[in-house]
Every structure is written in C-alpha cells, then in structure tokens.
Amino acid sequence: MNIHEYQAKEIFASHGLPVPGGKVATTVDEAVALANGFGLPCMVKSQVLTGGRGKAGGIKFCPTIDDVRKHAGNILGMDIKGHIVRKVLVTPAVDIASEYYVGMLIDRNTKRVLLMASAEGGVEIEQVAKENPDAILKQSIDPRYGLLDHEAMDMGLRLCPEDVKKARQLAAAMQKLYRAFVEADASLAEINPFIFTPDGTGHAIDAKVNLDDNALFRHPGYEALRDLEAEDPGERAAREAGLSFVKLSGNVGCLVNGAGLAMATMDLVNYYGGQPANFLDIGGSSNPEKVVNALTIILEDPEVKAILFNIFGGITRCDDVANGIIKATQMMDINVPIVVRLTGTNEAEGRALLAKTALHPAQTMDEAVQKAIELAGK
Amino acid sequence: MAIFVDKDTRVVVQGITGRDGGFHTREMMAYGTRVVAGCTPGRGGQKFEGSVPVFDTVKQAVQETGANTSVIFVPPAGAAGAIMEAADAGCTLIVCITEGVPTVDMVKAWPYVQEKGARLIGPNCPGLLAPGIAKLGILPASIVKEGPVGLVSRSGTLTYEVVFQLTAAGLGQTTCLGIGGDPVIGTNFLDAIEAFNADPATEAFVMIGEIGGDAEEKAAAYIKAHVKKPVVSFIAGRTAPPGKRMGHAGAIVSGGSGTAAEKKKALEAAGIPVADRPMDIVPKLKEIWKR
Numbered sequence: 001m002n003i004h005e006y007q008a009k010e011i012f013a014s015h016g017l018p019v020p021g022g023k024v025a026t027t028v029d030e031a032v033a034l035a036n037g038f039g040l041p042c043m044v045k046s047q048v049l050t051g052g053r054g055k056a057g058g059i060k061f062c063p064t065i066d067d068v069r070k071h072a073g074n075i076l077g078m079d080i081k082g083h084i085v086r087k088v089l090v091t092p093a094v095d096i097a098s099e100y101y102v103g104m105l106i107d108r109n110t111k112r113v114l115l116m117a118s119a120e121g122g123v124e125i126e127q128v129a130k131e132n133p134d135a136i137l138k139q140s141i142d143p144r145y146g147l148l149d150h151e152a153m154d155m156g157l158r159l160c161p162e163d164v165k166k167a168r169q170l171a172a173a174m175q176k177l178y179r180a181f182v183e184a185d186a187s188l189a190e191i192n193p194f195i196f197t198p199d200g201t202g203h204a205i206d207a208k209v210n211l212d213d214n215a216l217f218r219h220p221g222y223e224a225l226r227d228l229e230a231e232d233p234g235e236r237a238a239r240e241a242g243l244s245f246v247k248l249s250g251n252v253g254c255l256v257n258g259a260g261l262a263m264a265t266m267d268l269v270n271y272y273g274g275q276p277a278n279f280l281d282i283g284g285s286s287n288p289e290k291v292v293n294a295l296t297i298i299l300e301d302p303e304v305k306a307i308l309f310n311i312f313g314g315i316t317r318c319d320d321v322a323n324g325i326i327k328a329t330q331m332m333d334i335n336v337p338i339v340v341r342l343t344g345t346n347e348a349e350g351r352a353l354l355a356k357t358a359l360h361p362a363q364t365m366d367e368a369v370q371k372a373i374e375l376a377g378k
Numbered sequence: 379m380a381i382f383v384d385k386d387t388r389v390v391v392q393g394i395t396g397r398d399g400g401f402h403t404r405e406m407m408a409y410g411t412r413v414v415a416g417c418t419p420g421r422g423g424q425k426f427e428g429s430v431p432v433f434d435t436v437k438q439a440v441q442e443t444g445a446n447t448s449v450i451f452v453p454p455a456g457a458a459g460a461i462m463e464a465a466d467a468g469c470t471l472i473v474c475i476t477e478g479v480p481t482v483d484m485v486k487a488w489p490y491v492q493e494k495g496a497r498l499i500g501p502n503c504p505g506l507l508a509p510g511i512a513k514l515g516i517l518p519a520s521i522v523k524e525g526p527v528g529l530v531s532r533s534g535t536l537t538y539e540v541v542f543q544l545t546a547a548g549l550g551q552t553t554c555l556g557i558g559g560d561p562v563i564g565t566n567f568l569d570a571i572e573a574f575n576a577d578p579a580t581e582a583f584v585m586i587g588e589i590g591g592d593a594e595e596k597a598a599a600y601i602k603a604h605v606k607k608p609v610v611s612f613i614a615g616r617t618a619p620p621g622k623r624m625g626h627a628g629a630i631v632s633g634g635s636g637t638a639a640e641k642k643k644a645l646e647a648a649g650i651p652v653a654d655r656p657m658d659i660v661p662k663l664k665e666i667w668k669r
Contacts, residue, residue, distance in 0.1 A: 106481055108591045108628070111488045111562045126633040143486045185482050187561070214454060214560075214627055215480035244625040248617070259559060259625025260533020260588055263614035264656055267638075270617045271655060279618070281625040312535040312542070314518040343542065345520055365539070366657055 001211045003225045004047040006089045008207035015180040017204050022091030031072035034090040041093040044071045048083035049230055056080045094203055099193035100159055101125055104181045115139040119159050121193030147178040169202040185215030234297050241293040250275025251305040251376045253298035255282050265310045274373035277304045291328035306337050306376035313344020322350035326357055337375040341368035379579030380508030380553040387512045390415040390445035392452050392460045394426050399451030402516050409513040415439035436467035449514050450474040458483035465494035473514045474500035484562040498564025504534045504556035517554055525550015528574035528583035532559050539656050547660045552580045559626025567597035575605050582608040582667050589615035590628045590636040595644040602648035608667040611645050612653045613638045
C-alpha cells in the first residue's frame with residue numbers, strides 16, 4: 001500500500017525524525033488558515049500517490065498569503081499523471097544549504113534491508129542510479145543487529161566529510177529511518193531530500209513510504225491511511241472481496257486462477273493482437289460467490305466485450321469449477337460472451353457441463369484466448 | 379534422482395490440523411510421501427487420519443519420529459516463527475507454502491535458517507514434487523511423470539500448465555520446484571539451477587520467471603558460465619503495468635526495472651531461448667535438446 005507524503009511524515013515523526021510541522025488542507029480557505037498559523041513563507045504541496053509532483057507544478061513556494069491562495073487554488077483539482085489532487089500539505093518553508101537522499105528498501109538478493117544514500121538529493125534516485133551509480137552509497141543491514149552506530153556514522157561521514165556535526169545528524173536519521181522501516185513493515189522508505197539549513201540543522205522535508213500489504217493485519221491503524229478516493233473503484237471492490245485485481249485498458253476481461261497464469265494469460269491476449277481488460281487472480285476455489293464478485297467487478301467496465309476464464313484445475317476438480325461458473329452466470333444478467341478454458345482433474349466432465357450452456361468451452365489456453373479476442377471484436 | 383529430496387525424506391507437517399494442511403497432507407500421503415509427524419501447538423497426542431502422530435513442537439516430532447523435513451501450512455502471522463522452529467529442531471529442508479508472510483519477518487528469519495544450515499523453499503510457493511520420490515506441498519500429482527527434465531518456477535498454476543505440457547509431450551520430470559512469488563524467498567533460481575546442474579538425472583531444465591527483481595538475470599549469468607545442459611525459459615508479465623503488484627508480492631516492476639523485456643534480453647544474451655507463449659516451451663526445448 002502506498003501512502004501520502006504527509007502520512008509518511010507522521011510515521012517518521014513518531015520515530016523521532018526531524019520533520020517540519022505541517023497539515024493537510026482540502027480547500028483553499030483551509031490552506032490559507034494553516035499558512036497563517038504556521039507563518040510565512042510556506043510550501044503548498046500536492047498529495048498524490050505518484051512521483052514528479054514538482055515538475056508538474058504541484059509543489060509551490062509561497063512567500064505571501066496571496067501566493068498560498070493562488071497556488072492552493074491551482075493545485076487542488078490538478079491532474080498529475082492521472083491522479084487528481086484532493087489534498088495539499090501546507091508546511092513551513094526552510095532554507096536549503098545542502099540536500100541528500102536517504103532511502104531503504106528490501107534487497108531480494110541479500111534478503112536484507114538495503115540502505116542507500118547519496119549527496120545528490122532532491123532528484124529521483126532511479127535517475128542517479130542510471131546516470132551516476134557511483135554517487136549512491138550502500139549499506140546492507142544485518143537484521144540481527146540493525147543499523148550499527150559505526151555503519152551509520154561511516155555513511156554520514158562519506159556523505160558529509162567536511163562536517164562531523166552534519167554527519168552525525170545524517171547517521172541518526174538513518175538509524176531512525178531503519179527503526180521506522182522495520183516497525184511500520186515498510187517495503188520502501190525514502191527521505192528525499194534530507195536537507196541542512198544554513199545554520200546546519202537537518203530536516204526530512206520530503207517523505208515516501210510504501211507499506212507491505214502482507215503485514216497490514218498487524219497494523220490495524222494503517223487501514224485509515226488508505227486513500228479510497230485515489231483507488232480505482234474496481235480495484236477497491238476487488239480488494240474488499242479478497243481478490244487480486246489490476247485494471248488495464250483492453251476489452252478482454254480475464255479471470256484466472258493463480259497470479260503467474262493470470263499474467264501469462266494477459267500476455268497471450270496481447271500476443272494474439274488483443275488487449276486484456278484486467279489482471280485477476282480468482283484463487284483456487286470454485287465458490288460461485290467469488291466468481292460472481294469477480295464477474296461483477298470486471299463487468300463494471302463498459303469496455304469489456306468478452307470474458308475469458310482460464311482455469312488450471314490441478315487439485316481443484318474441473319467439474320466443480322464448471323458448476324461454480326454456471327451457477328454464478330445464472331445468478332447474473334450478462335450480455336457479453338464468455339469463454340471458459342478448463343484443464344486438469346475431471347476436465348472432460350467440466351467441459352460436458354459447459355456444453356449444455358451458452359458458455360464457450362475451450363481446451364487449451366491458446367484456443368481460449370483466440371476465441372475470446374474474436375468474440376470481443378464482434 | 380531428484381533435487382533436495384530422496385527416499386529418506388521424512389516429513390513433519392506444521393499446521394497439519396488446519397483445513398489446507400490436512401487436505402494437502404492427505405494428498406502427499408496418497409502420493410507415497412513419508413509423512414511421519416504433524417505439529418500443531420495444543421494438539422500434541424492426537425493422531426492425524428488415525429496414524430500420523432501430532433506433536434506440540436517440531437523438536438518433539440523430530441525426536442520421536444526422525445523427521446528431517448518440514449512442510450508448513452501455518453497462517454501468515456506465525457509462518458516465519460514456524461520456519462525458525464523447524465530449523466532449530468534440525469529439519470534440513472523446510473518448505474513453506476503459506477502465502478502472505480510479512481517481508482520483514484522473512485528478513486529476520488533468513489539468517490537464523492542459514493545459521494542452522496537448513497534449506498528453505500518459499501514462502502508463498504507450491505513446494506516441490508519429485509515424481510516417484512516425494513511430494514512436498516500442493517503441486518498436483520496427476521500431472522507429473524518420472525523423467526529427465528527439471529523445472530523451477532516463481533509461480534503456481536503456471537508451473538502446472540507447463541508441467542502438464544511436458545508430461546503430455548512425453549517429457550517426464552526429475553523435480554518440479556516452485557520457489558515462490560515473494561520478494562524474500564529462501565531458495566532462489568540460482569540455487570535451484572546449481573542443484574539441477576549437479577543432478578545427474580536432470581538432463582535439461584525449464585525456468586519459469588516473472589516480472590520483479592533480477593533473479594532471472596542472475597540465473598542467466600550463471601547458466602552462461604557453468605551450465606552445459608539445455609535450458610529454456612518463459613517470463614510472465616510482459617503486459618503488466620509498472621508500479622502495480624500483480625498478485626504475487628514480488629511481481630512488480632519498480633523504478634523501470636524488473637521488466638519482462640529486460641529479463642528476456644538477459645536470458646537470450648546468455649544463449650537461453652525464451653518462449654513467447656507457454657505452449658512454445660516444449661517445442662523450444664526439443665529444438666535445442668539433442669537426445
């Protein structure tokens with residue numbers, strides 16, 4: 001789950017990271033009131049779940065209240081890469097003397113948290129990684145000990161060799177960020193940039209945190225951080241129904257058991273010149289209710305002109321699955337063609353059941369995909 | 379022959395009294411796997427299916443039955459703890475089927491497993507099936523056949539699809555291994571490929587990858603340098619949009635890396651054919667495999 005800057009900053013602040021004060025506003029008047037409270041100059045920052053906010057004009061420096069009024073008015077409602085701005089963060093502006101990148105993520109190869117830092121702060125780290133990979137310092141963190149004092153200080157001094165006081169502040173920030181990462185069950189945590197003011201005080205002025213969906217069960221409070229308005233309605237309904245769903249832009253709706261097979265099915269639709277409407281993993285069950293939920297979500301999309309079930313039975317019996325699909329389609333009013341591919345245990349029985357219905361049975365994945373594309377084009 | 383398992387594999391199932399654990403234990407036993415014990419805290423003293431003794435701890439199970447392998451069906455909150463318990467009890471092979479284990483838990487469990495010298499497969503995986511030897515996990519026994527092909531995959535049902543096609547083409551398997559779809563997993567592609575390369579019974583193998591991370595690229599470099607056996611690959615997720623988790627926690631293109639195109643390029647540069655469709659895997663393998 002991705003969360004907004006202001007929410008990430010709340011997590012950071014609770015772990016003692018130096019985050020400037022700030023509050024979110026949903027209207028221009030609220031933004032103005034907040035700016036009056038914090039004092040000027042201040043920043044007005046769009047809160048959307050995407051990068052490149054500054055470039056899009058979604059982050060503005062405001063020396064006067066008139067600027068706050070003008071910029072908040074422009075930014076609220078702005079479309080940044082398809083994300084509509086509904087909230088702005090109003091925060092005191094700070095003078096920047098120098099800026100750094102500090103971030104942590106899961107390193108799949110070492111199976112540890114990896115700390116990355118760079119003196120090239122304020123730009124996207126992916127860009128630094130491409131153009132100047134040597135500018136990124138790395139420290140792999142042993143989970144048994146956490147980020148040790150000397151490891152953090154070494155990083156701090158390499159980032160800021162000329163000033164031990166600043167190096168110490170960077171080191172402390174890294175250790176706090178590590179604790180925040182582990183305690184919040186993050187999959188990514190970035191301070192970009194961590195800045196020093198001309199008097200040498202450090203601040204985390206931007207924050208990005210992605211939370212591990214697998215760990216949400218032990219952070220009941222994090223459900224409230226979810227931005228329901230920013231979520232695709234289909235993806236929201238799928239999440240609430242316990243289905244794994246990603247909306248795409250094509251016209252062939254896909255219901256597949258298993259994530260790998262679901263991706264391979266989308267790829268195959270594309271291979272044969274069609275466009276998948278979605279990714280959907282329906283899981284192992286033949287429960288008609290689950291099928292109804294999945295079909296409802298897919299059929300909400302008016303672009304969908306055909307539905308493709310790709311089910312590899314494995315241990316689940318294909319006749320059970322066929323019965324589930326038939327029951328589900330009888331419970332609903334569906335006016336697009338449905339192709340069903342069933343393979344595995346009892347597949348002949350499964351297909352025999354489908355043959356008595358208006359559903360289009362198919363034996364192989366390729367046959368099913370081609371049939372679905374053809375029907376979607378009619 | 380197979381990788382990671384043999385006739386001496388003696389299994390303790392953690393979570394044997396749960397719905398999924400019970401169902402799949404019956405399937406494993408029906409295939410002839412030696413399930414010697416179960417473990418569910420608080421259920422010690424019971425018998426599963428009237429014959430398999432259930433213990434409160436894995437240590438007791440190992441002491442009483444000589445179990446050396448654990449298969450885990452414990453819910454996500456307790457899965458990493460179950461992995462460490464199995465490693466501490468002396469299990470040398472641990473297969474964790476559980477989906478949805480917090481990544482930070484796996485990061486903490488990994489050095490512990492390594493210190494104990496155990497091999498971990500998963501989590502979030504279908505496990506492995508060595509035809510004629512043992513079934514550890516949830517791979518369907520009906521689709522496999524004994525033979526010379528090794529298969530390693532990050533997926534579940536896509537693995538079944540490919541195994542099914544291999545079997546239909548008369549190509550049996552030494553071991554079908556699902557390593558799991560999470561970002562942090564025990565045994566990765568590289569480990570599996572080293573094992574297949576060293577296994578005299580495995581004459582050729584198939585690697586099923588997907589978007590996210592760079593495990594396929596690492597495997598490609600290893601294969602190029604060390605593997606003479608024929609290898610064919612497939613990568614799922616060419617059409618996946620960036621930044622979206624495609625079901626598996628590890629299947630995500632982030633910051634422009636981990637794409638299917640990058641993986642295909644690395645594999646092909648290492649001389650490994652990459653099938654465009656699952657149905658092209660078997661023909662491609664036959665093409666390069668001079669038997």
